[in-house]
Amino acid sequence: MTILDFLFPKKCLECGRAGKYMCIDCLQKVPISPEICPICTEFSFSGKTHPRCLGAQELNGLITAWRYQGVVRKSILALKYRFASDVSDELVTKYLKVISNISKGILAPIPLNRKRQNWRGFNQSEELGKRVAQKLNLKFVPDLLIKKTSTLPQARLTKKEREKNIRGVFKINPRYQLLSAAYYLFDDVWTTGSTMKEACKTMKRNGAGKVWGMTIVR
Ligand SMILES: [Zn+2]
Ligand SMILES: [Zn+2]
Numbered sequence: 524m525t526i527l528d529f530l531f532p533k534k535c536l537e538c539g540r541a542g543k544y545m546c547i548d549c550l551q552k553v554p555i556s557p558e559i560c561p562i563c564t565e566f567s568f569s570g571k572t573h574p575r576c577l578g579a580q581e582l583n584g585l586i587t588a589w590r591y592q593g594v595v596r597k598s599i600l601a602l603k604y605r606f607a608s609d610v611s612d613e614l615v616t617k618y619l620k621v622i623s624n625i626s627k628g629i630l631a632p633i634p635l636n637r638k639r640q641n642w643r644g645f646n647q648s649e650e651l652g653k654r655v656a657q658k659l660n661l662k663f664v665p666d667l668l669i670k671k672t673s674t675l676p677q678a679r680l681t682k683k684e685r686e687k688n689i690r691g692v693f694k695i696n697p698r699y700q701l702l703s704a705a706y707y708l709f710d711d712v713w714t715t716g717s718t719m720k721e722a723c724k725t726m727k728r729n730g731a732g733k734v735w736g737m738t739i740v741r
Pocket of ligand 2: 561564576
């Protein structure tokens, strides 16, 4: 037991039962996300982009586990605080039991605005992505993408505004040369996907072979 166990006793973030941040009962209530094509959002086996939807610069598929609800949503919200590294450990362990196995590739998190990163203290998609990469034996490259300009937070914008707001904001870190390997672009939440799609375009224009989106929830 550490001092943190006294300050933040481990209990379910939804129902308060002691033991885990996500108890089995609450976790079972969170709907599993259906496997969807990231372009048309219709069902697609394993989340692979339909051949008819796949343009040259589009995502090759989307890996995600749950809908953004219940105890999973509470866990993701709890990650905004620095002490929540235990929460991310539990979340990632459960996440990997839901998604299908990946064995090879490079995982790159979606970068935040520098401004927002400082305010939060850390980048939670980087934190989660690092754990996912470690457990799946993927190569983790946290600084593959660079966000060029300070954009407005996407959350309050409409789908159209989001696409406009994000256009042209990513570039590839000049330290890296993209390969024909499989890349996994990681973020905690998939909402409209406009950020992920824009990052994917930048990567494919710069030589990336396959780019999959990967999120905990949508
Ligand atoms: Zn519970
Ligand atoms: Zn489709």
